[in-house]
Amino acid sequence: MSQTTKTLTANHGKNHFSKLTCSSSKMKKVSETKSSKLQFFVRMWNSNTLVIRSLRECGIENDANLQLVGRLRSIVCPKVWKAKHYIVSLILRLCTGKSVIGASTIIDDCFTNYINDSEYFSVSMFMEIPSLLVDLYANGRIAYSVIKDFVKICLNSKDKKLQGVYLEVLLEFCELLRRTGCKSDDRLYVFCRDSFASLLTLVGGVSFHNPKGKVMLRGVFDCVHEIAYKLLRFLDLSMNCPTGEGLSFKVVLDFVKFSDHLRMGLAMHQATSDEFLNCAICYTEGPLFAGVVDQLHIVFIKLLSKMDKCLEVMEDCLVNKKHGKGDGAAVHNGWSHYIIILKVLFHISKFYSSAQEQFWGLFLRRKNVLPHMIVRYVKKTDDHRWLLENRIVTDFESRRHLVMMLFPYLNDEILGYEMLIDRSQVLAESFGYISQAMPRSLQGDLLMAFKNEKATGPGVLREWFVLVCQEIFNPRNALFVACPNDHRRFFPNTASMVNALHLRYFIFSGRIIALALKKKVHVGIVFACVFFKQLAGNYIITLEDIRNADPIMYSSCKQILEMDADYIDSDALGLTFSIEVEELGHREVIKLCPGGESLVVDSKNREKYVHLLIQNRFVTSISKQVSHFAQGFADIISCSRLEFFQFLDHEDFDWKLHGSENDINVEDWKAHTKYLGYKKNDRQISWFWKIVGKMSAEQKKVLLFFWTSVKHLPVEGFHGLSSTLLISKSREPGNHLPSSHTCFYKLCFPPYSSMAIMQDRLGIITQEHISCSFGTR
Structure with missing residues (x-):
């Protein structure tokens, strides 16, 4: 027999618990005769065990009947x-x-x-x-x-x-x-x-939906509550300590750990409810869990308010640092912890209907602080995606930094991928190397050189990216079409099938663009809106989206939509829901919808006609090209392609891929140039900048490209380059052409005897076809 149901007697030394029917008041008298450590273990009907220290905790009324059933200790395991x-x-x-x-x-x-x-x-x-x-x-x-x-x-x-x-x-x-x-x-x-x-x-973690889980979750909240108030005290200290020593990283990590477990438990409830966990909810399931939601909201409000004050102090320090005042120049070590705390508060805000607005409102008030924290303190290993949920509180620099985190680590096991390219066959040979490479091998370094040239290194790699992208988007290769009103903007060519390998070339193109972004090379091209939207997962193209891609279609569709209803209903246009297209000398009728060839366009269905016409031209007809490009792009990044493009605005992507659209500022150029062998006031340096100042915009780009293999500057201008430029005095004869070490942004020329000779030599290297083959890179 494994259980007993004998009547409880005064002899508490027996080796069993027993069945009891009595009043709780009598039980109270019995319990008072024992040690304060007396506990009851009650097996409930749902097989869960509760540890009861007080009958009142369970809401047991006087004269209620209790039944205690226990196992004989001598039967289970005597040892x-x-x-x-x-x-x-x-x-x-x-x-x-x-x-x-x-x-x-x-x-x-x-x-x-x-x-x-x-x-x-x-x-x-x-x-x-x-x-x-x-x-x-x-x-x-x-x-x-x-x-x-x-x-x-x-x-x-x-x-x-x-x-x-x-x-x-x-x-x-x-x-x-x-x-x-x-x-x-x-x-x-x-x-x-x-x-x-x-x-x-x-x-x-713990489950929300059972009694033990609720006890555990209450215990987790007690830890969160305790650590949060300790964290508040440390935040006070951090505001008064320039070195940030007052803010303990251990406290921050403890807050993160327990908050995560608490959120997991609350999220289980949230998953079963369409409503937020607002503070009016009353938890009647058990007294142990009552009040957790309310108290967590109070913790959130207090910490958010404290963080507002911390960020205000931080903002003042940054302003002082910018102007070189007082302690503003000191580095505040505690700031790196702020963004960790803010991440926890962001996740907690998801549980309350008004909390998200309060949370993002903090950053709208302190708009200059978050971008600084992102660029300085967000590391590649961090889960940073939450920062991009509300792009209005970030700037381009911080979004660019976050998106760069989406590229995979350079693994030590990946030694790099080597290429030897013939300049005269740059597209075909680059296609061969990049297409046959396993995606993993492209995540390491790219090591390349041009045939019959000694130069290698980052400068050569930058030059290769620019040259190969010029070929990919060259109209004669029929892969992409330039927008008539903006020749920098491209979208896939519906007639790309003229090349039997065109879909493989689109995979190759996706890889090249992703690699250029990863290496921070601005290649001087941008994507049309109709192309970017589809890469971001938005396949609904509007009339305004096609304004640059096809101005003629834009104008025609706009006229149809604005045309007098009576005129269009008279069938004067002779339009049906079918179109005739010509590709590679072959004409074909395409139905925009089932039975489209017999469905006449009128004032009631013209909006649908325009929509289907645009979708066919810019979605359906290039869907394979877009999907293959996206496949190649996804081979290089560590997240989904949709996630990458959705984190950036179209303008952000333009700036990352093309770089600055402004003409090169010579004064900015001079301010970011140093000298080796020359002095700033030497006549050769004075002549050089006078000559550069008189160059055309294109000549300046060619000179910069010759010097650095950078043809398109970052959005920040020369300040955004990875290092300062250098002009070095060479020992070559006085009529020798300039040379460059593009890896080090170094331009070398001899001390020319006259400004005329220098101008002639610079004129030679600023010819487009020459700048790509001179210099030591």
Whole structure:
């Protein structure tokens, strides 16, 4: 027989619990005769076990009937019960001040031998021991090492069932230590709390939908609440400490860990509800969980308010630093923690209907602070996608920084991909190398050289990107079409099938563009809106989207939409929902919808006609080209292609790919140039800048390209280049042509004897067909 239902008697020393029918008032009298450590373990109808310290906690009324059913201890596992009682008696002796030689080792051995078996170990068997150990710890005895050793056993367990049991025990240790008055920085308490968080991660968090989960979630919130108020104090210190030493990174990490677990539990509720967890919700499922949602919202408000003040101080420091005033020039180490805290607050804001507006409002007030934090403190390993949910609070520089984080790491195992390209066959040979490469090999360095040239390095690579992109988007290769009103803008050519390998070339093109973005090379082309939108996953092309791509179609469609209704209903235009197209000398009728050849366009359906016409021209007819380009692009990035393009505005992408649209500013050029062998006031330097100042915009670009292999500057101008430019005095004869080391942005020329000779030599190298083959790169 495994259970007993005998009547409870006054003899509490028997080896069983028993069935009882009596009033709760009588039970209270019985419990008052026992030690304050008396606990009841009640197996509920749903098989969950509750640890009850007070009958009132369960809302049990006077004269209510209780039924207690227990297992005979002698039947389950006598060795385990014996070990448990031995531990209890040993701890009680220690609590009374008695000395026991080797007590710590004895208890550790008992734990090791008997609690690692999930068949026998349970909370109900063990739960009185934590209370006694904490009492022992409060009395300054040996409990510190005993509890720590036991916690280590819990963390090392691989048994999933035992991990769940240990989780409850670790939470019990935390709560008991907190009740005994242990401060939040007590070393044992911190160790137990950290271990509780670690074990939570191992078991995958806690479930919201069962009684044990609610108890656990309440315990997690207590940790969040405790750490949040400690964090508030540290934030106060950080505002008054320029070095940021007041803000403990350990506190920040603890806040992140426990907040994440709490959010996971709340998200389980959110998933079953269409509403936010607003503060009016009343949790009647159990008293242990009541008030968590309200209190979490209070924590959110207080931390958000404190962060507002922190960012205000940070903003003032940045302004002072910009103007060289006071302590503003000091580096504030604590600022790197701010963005971690803000990320947690962002996720919490998702649970409350008005909290998101409050959260983003903080950044609208402190608009200059977030971009600074992103560029300076967001690292590649961070989960930074939340920062792009509201692009209005970021600027181009910060968005560019975040998007660059989407490219994969340069793995040490990837040695690089080597190419040897013939300049006269740059497109065909580049296609061969890049197309046959495995995507993984392209994630490392690209090592390339031109045939019969000694130069290698970053400068040669930049030049190659520019040259290969010129060929990809060259109209004679029929891959892309330039917009009539803006020859820098391109979209796929519907007639690209003239090349049997055209779809493979689109995969190649996608790879090249992604690699150019990864290497931060501005190639001088941009995408038409109709192309960019589809790469970003938006396949609905509007009339305004085609304004640049096809001005004639734009004008015709606009006229149809604005035409007098009576005139268009008279069928004067003779239009049906079908069009005739010609490709490669072959004419074909295409239906815009089923039965389109017999459906006449009138004033009621003309909007549909225009929509279908645009979709056919700019979506359907180039869908294969777009998908293959996207496939090649996705080979290079570490996230989905849609995610990459959705994080950028069309204008952002233009700036990243093309660079600055402004003419080169000579004064900015001079300000970012240093000299080697020359001095700033030497006559050769004076002549040089006078000659450059009189050059055409195209000549300046060619000279810059010869000098650096950069033909299109970043949006920031010369300030955005990776290093300062250098003019060096060479030892060549006085009539020798300039040379360059593009990897180092270094231009070399001899001390010319006259401005006329220098102008002649510079005129030679600024010819487009010459600038690509001169110099030492």
